[in-house]
Each structure stands twice: as C-alpha cells, then as structure tokens.
Amino acid sequence: MATLSSAEIAEALTQFLPAKQVVTESIRKEYLSDSFVHTVGEAQALVFAQSTEEVSRVLAWANENQVAVTPRGAGTNLVGSTIPHGGIVLDVSRINYIDVPDLENFTITVGPGAKLADVQEYVAQFGMLYAPDPGEKTASIGGTIATNAGGMRAVKYGVTRDSVRALEVVLADGQVLQLGGKTAKDASGLALKHLFIGSEGTLGIVTRAVLRLVPAPAAETSVLLGFPDLDEGIGAVLAILASGLEPAAVEFMDRKSIALGEDFKGFKYPFPEAGSYILISLDGSQQAVSYGVEQLRQDAESLGALGVEVLSNPADRARVWELRGDLVKAVEAISEQEPIDIVVPLGALAEYVSSIGELSERTGMRMVAFGHAGDGNVHLCVLRDGRSDEAWATELQATLDQLYASAHEFGGLTSGEHGIGLAKRRFFLASTPPENLAAMRAIKGALDPRGILNPGKSYQA
Numbered sequence: 001m002a003t004l005s006s007a008e009i010a011e012a013l014t015q016f017l018p019a020k021q022v023v024t025e026s027i028r029k030e031y032l033s034d035s036f037v038h039t040v041g042e043a044q045a046l047v048f049a050q051s052t053e054e055v056s057r058v059l060a061w062a063n064e065n066q067v068a069v070t071p072r073g074a075g076t077n078l079v080g081s082t083i084p085h086g087g088i089v090l091d092v093s094r095i096n097y098i099d100v101p102d103l104e105n106f107t108i109t110v111g112p113g114a115k116l117a118d119v120q121e122y123v124a125q126f127g128m129l130y131a132p133d134p135g136e137k138t139a140s141i142g143g144t145i146a147t148n149a150g151g152m153r154a155v156k157y158g159v160t161r162d163s164v165r166a167l168e169v170v171l172a173d174g175q176v177l178q179l180g181g182k183t184a185k186d187a188s189g190l191a192l193k194h195l196f197i198g199s200e201g202t203l204g205i206v207t208r209a210v211l212r213l214v215p216a217p218a219a220e221t222s223v224l225l226g227f228p229d230l231d232e233g234i235g236a237v238l239a240i241l242a243s244g245l246e247p248a249a250v251e252f253m254d255r256k257s258i259a260l261g262e263d264f265k266g267f268k269y270p271f272p273e274a275g276s277y278i279l280i281s282l283d284g285s286q287q288a289v290s291y292g293v294e295q296l297r298q299d300a301e302s303l304g305a306l307g308v309e310v311l312s313n314p315a316d317r318a319r320v321w322e323l324r325g326d327l328v329k330a331v332e333a334i335s336e337q338e339p340i341d342i343v344v345p346l347g348a349l350a351e352y353v354s355s356i357g358e359l360s361e362r363t364g365m366r367m368v369a370f371g372h373a374g375d376g377n378v379h380l381c382v383l384r385d386g387r388s389d390e391a392w393a394t395e396l397q398a399t400l401d402q403l404y405a406s407a408h409e410f411g412g413l414t415s416g417e418h419g420i421g422l423a424k425r426r427f428f429l430a431s432t433p434p435e436n437l438a439a440m441r442a443i444k445g446a447l448d449p450r451g452i453l454n455p456g457k458s459y460q461a
Contacts, residue, residue: 001066001067001068001086001087001451001452001455002065002066002067003086004044004065004067005044006024006025006044006045007024009022009024009044009045009067009088010022010024010045012061012065013045013047013058013061016054016057017047017054017057017058021047021048021049021050021054022045022046022047022048023045023046023047023048024044024045024046027043027046027089030075031043031046031072031075031089031091032083032084032089033075033082033083034075034076034077034078034079034080034081034082034083034421035075035076035077035078035136036078038336039080039083039422040083041070041083041084041085041086042084042085042086043070043084043086043087043088043089044067044086044087044088045087045088045089046088046089046091047088047089047090047091048091048093048094049090049091049092049094049095050094050095051095051207052095052168052170052176052207052208055090055092055095055170055205055207056170056174056175056176057174058088058090059090059170059171059172059173059174059205059452060173060174062087062088062172062452063172063173063174063450063452066450066452067087067088067452068084068085068086068087068088068452068455069087069088069089069090069172069452069453069454070082070083070084070085070087070088070089070090070201070454071090071092071142071146071201071205071453071454072089072090072091072092072093073091073092073093073112073113073139073140073141073142073143073146074093074113074115074138074139074140074143076136076138076139076140076143077143077147077418077419077421078339078418078421078423079415079418079419079420079421079422079423079424080421080422080423080457081146081147081200081201081419081420081421081422081454081457081458082421083421083422085455085456087452090205092111092112092113092140092142092205092206092207093113093140094113095111095112095113095207096110096111096112096113096114096115096140097110097111097114098110098111098114098118098119098122101123101126101128101213102182103126103128105182106128106212106213106214107165107182107210107211107212107213108122108123108128108130108210108211108213109208109209109210109211110141110208110209110211111141111142111207111208111209112140112141112142112143112145112205112206112207112208112209113140113141113142114140114141115137115138115139115140115141116130116132116134116136116137116138116139116140116141116144117137117138119141119211120133120137123213124216127215127216128213128214128215128216129213129214129215129216129217130163130211130212130213131153131156131157131158131162131163131212131214132144132149132150132151132153132154132157132158132159132160132163133151133152133153133154133157133249134149134150134151134417135151135152135325135328141209141211142205142206142209144160145160145164145167145196145197145206145209146197146198146199146200146201146206146419147160147198147200147417147418147419148160148161148197148198148417148419149417150372150375150377150416150417151372151417152248152249152251152281152372153248153249153281154372154374154375154377154417155241155247155248155249155250155372155374155375156246156247156248156249156283156374157214157248159417160197161194161197161198162212163211163212164180164193164197164209164210164211164212165180165181165182165183165210165211165212166178166179166180166181166182166193166209166210167179167180167193167196167197167206167208167209167210168206168207168208168209169193169196169203169204169205169206169207170204170205170207171203171204171447171448172204172447172448172449172450172452172453176207177192177204179192179193179196180193180210181210182210195443195447198419199458200419200420200421200454200457200458201453201454201457202444202448202453202454202457202458202459202460203443203444203447203448203453204447204448204453205453217248217283217284217285217289218284218285218286219283219284219285219286219288219289219290220248220281220282220283220284220289221281221282221289221293221310221311221312221317222279222280222281222282222310222311222317222320222321223279223280223282223293223296223308223309223310223311224269224270224277224278224279224280224308224309224311224320225277225278225279225280225296225300225303225305225307225308225309226269226270226271226273226274226276226277226305226306226307227274227275227276227277227278227304227305227306228274228275228276228304228306229275229276230252230254230275230276230350230353230354230357230369231350231353231354232276232303232304233252233275233276233277233278233373234252234276234278234349234350234353234373235304235350236278236303236304236305237250237252237278237349237373237374238346238347238350239299239303240280240296240299240303241346241374243295243299245282245292245295245296246284246292247280247281247282247292247374248281248282248283249279249280249281249372249374250278250279250280250281250372250373250374251278251279251280251324251370251371251372251373251374252276252277252278252279252353252369252370252371252372252373253276253277253279253324253327253369253370254275254276254368254369254370255274255275255276256366256368256369257327257330257331257368257369257370257381258277258323260327260330260331260333260334260368261323261324261326261327261330262323263330264323264326264329264330264333265319265322265323265326265330267319267323269320269323270307270309271306271307271309273306274306274307278373279320279321279324280296281321293310296308297310324370327368327370327379327381328379328381331368331381331383334383335383335384335385336383336384336392337368337381337382337383337384338381338382338384338396338400338423339379339380339381339418340378340379340380340381340382340400340403341371341377341378341379341380341415341416341417341418342377342378342380342403342404342407342412342413342414342415342416343375343376343377343378343412343413343415343416343417344376344378344407344410344411344412344413345376345410345411345412346374346375346376348376348410348411348412349373349376349378351410352378352406352407352410352412353369353378355406356369356378356380356403357369359399359402359403359406363395363398363399365382365383365395365396365399366382366383366385367380367381367382367383368380368381368383372416375416376412376416377416377417378407378416380403382396382399382400382403384396400427401427404427404430404431408431413431414427414428414431415428419458420457420458420459421457421458422456422457425457425458428458428459429459432459437459440459441459441460441461444459444460
C-alpha cells in the first residue's frame, strides 16, 4: 500500500468532497477501533461519505493511488474488522435513509447507515417485521450485512442473508453493481449478492439494501424454563425442536451468566435453584401461540424442567429478554472479557458446552456461557478478572486455542455471526482447508486486485 500523508490525501479528496467530510487531524479513537476500543489503529484520513457517488469516487481515487480503505458503519463490530492499519477510514453511517416500505413486494429499501432498531421500529408501523435480530440494536444495516449477523430469531426466520433481496455495492475501483431484485427467486447466473454478505467489507462496500419483510405476527409470548443443569436444559431444546414446535427464538443461559445479569439489572429470574434456563419465544397466530404454550406446559416435567413461567405480561417479558440481551454488558461491568461466538452442530451443543465447564475448572479461567440454543451458536465470555497484562495474554491464547480446537473437533465453525476480523483470524486460518482459503483469495483478487479494501482481515493472506 502507498503511504501518502494526511495532507496529500486531504488535498486530493477535497477536490470532490466538502472539506468538512474529510478529517485528518485528531481523529477520535472510536473511529480507529471496534466496539471494545481495546486496540486502536491508525489512519491518515477519516471520510464521511453521504452518497453512493461519494463512496465510488473515494474508492476510485484510493484504488488508483493504492491507499487502503477500511469501511465503517455504526462501530459496533466485536472482532476488529473496523480497525484500520493506515490509509482511509470510510464511514457510511450518514447514508442512513429509510424508504417507505413496498408492501406489495414485502420489501424496504435502506441505506447502509440506517440503524437496525430504527428499521425494525419503522416497519412495525406498517404491520411488518424485519426479522434479523442480533443483540446490538444500534448496529447499522450495512454492518449486519457485512457480518451476516444472525441473532435470536435465526432459528425460525434465518440470518441476515435470508432477508436481503438486493444490494447496491461499490467495488474497489469505484464501479457500482446492482445485485438481486425485489423477487423471492433468482436463478439468473451467479448469485453475486451473496459474495458480499458476510465479507466484512473486503470485497466491496454496500451503499443500498433491499430487505425482505414479513407480516408481523398477530400474537407472541415467551416461556422461561428452569433446569437443574445446562446439559438437561440443552437436551430439552432438542426434544422441543423435534416435537414440531416452531419457536421464534430459543436461548440458553447458565446460572453464572444469569447471576451476573441479575446483579446488573437489579431483578431476579424465577426458579433460583435452577442451574440453567431455556428462554423460548413463540409467535404467529393466537391459536398457534396458545397451542405452543400449552405444549410446553404439558411437556415440562418429562423434559426435566424444575419450573415453567409463561411471560404473558408484556412488561415482564420485556424485562426477562432485556436481561438476556444485556448479559455481555453485565460481564463487562465486572471484568474485561474476550467474546466468542462459536457455532457447533445442534446435536453437539450439550457436549461442547459441557467441555467448556471442564476447561474452566482445569485452567481456572472463568467463563460465562449463553447463546442461541436453537441453532447451536455459543456466546461465551472469557473473563480476565485480576490477571496482569502478561498473564492475561498468555492464558487467554492458550484457552482460546483449546476452545476453538474443541469446537472444530465437534464439527463447529469459528464464528456464527460476529465475523472473523482480526480477533479470530488465527483460529479461522488454522481450521480452514487451504483450498478454501485459496478460493476466497482468488475471489478477492478478482474483485479487488490491488487489495485496498479492509486489508489483513478475515481470510486474507
């Protein structure tokens, strides 16, 4: 990559951008990092693009001059995908329009900077649902597309990829592609839009997205079940899914995570004797939801549950889900932590989670487990507690090596929804067949031959 000075970059970019959109002095560290701000990178310029045309012109100039570009949205990334190593940070958060829903085609068109929560709240006014539901509701739509974010409702509605109908993408050389359309089917050549979903900004920058909507369910409720331990809780999930029940979300939490959440939020879950909890969301017609609740009530004893709490009151339901959603914040309130979002086959989930507890006992490294029981996605927080910098670095890497190696032995993958970025690169590269990496890098070479887009992240050499 070329190493142009901040002044040289600013002089060039302000030929076609307003000077107020190009920052070269005293760039705030949150623009040089990810959500944690543990590692701060460097950049010669921070650029706020406000249109597809501006993104195109910036990339065309950067490509011609071989200047690295790190794309950025809301900055909620957890794995270092937004940490720059020189060049330009290209922020698209101001391209945040939300069009009126196209109710005939069940779609809505938005800019990459639109916030997930804003899109969800807006379409609800039209009786519609945008289904992807990752925990960080302030994430930008562009960011959720870049990581193929999943979330709690993935068990029923799928991940972000399943809700993207079309994309506008700017390539490294400034070319603008229109991919997909407002159709449910597309067998017209290669499905190029799927290359960019989950690519973490390494192949192109999304500047417009057409998202799939579904009618909002007429009814919804949640059921909380307490179990003696996590093995029994996760075993019950497999039985529930095999029964034909179609929950919108199925979450598991161990007692350690709930205790931290209770302290953080200031209220208690029922069944204090429970070693684990399974939280289930049901939605659909009133008849279907009522049937699901009754089925869970009837099956609870045979599933080994200590108790069943139907959260029919919206305020109670919101509090219980809010605690689940804030578990990471609860952990970070007491200690620095390393977030993990390993995904394993559903049939291996109980055994893998059990192995985490055994590893924690052997190493003395405290770990808090929770996640999406319906799709095998384990969210694990490895806590630093009082370790020195040297001890934390050494012991954390040794622990992560074992966690990822064990997951891969169970047929799991490095990341379910956070992406690879920098934080998980070593584990991803170690577990991915060389021929797969070669294919990924060949695609990168075809679309970004000078390698300016988010260099050094994920699969790149």
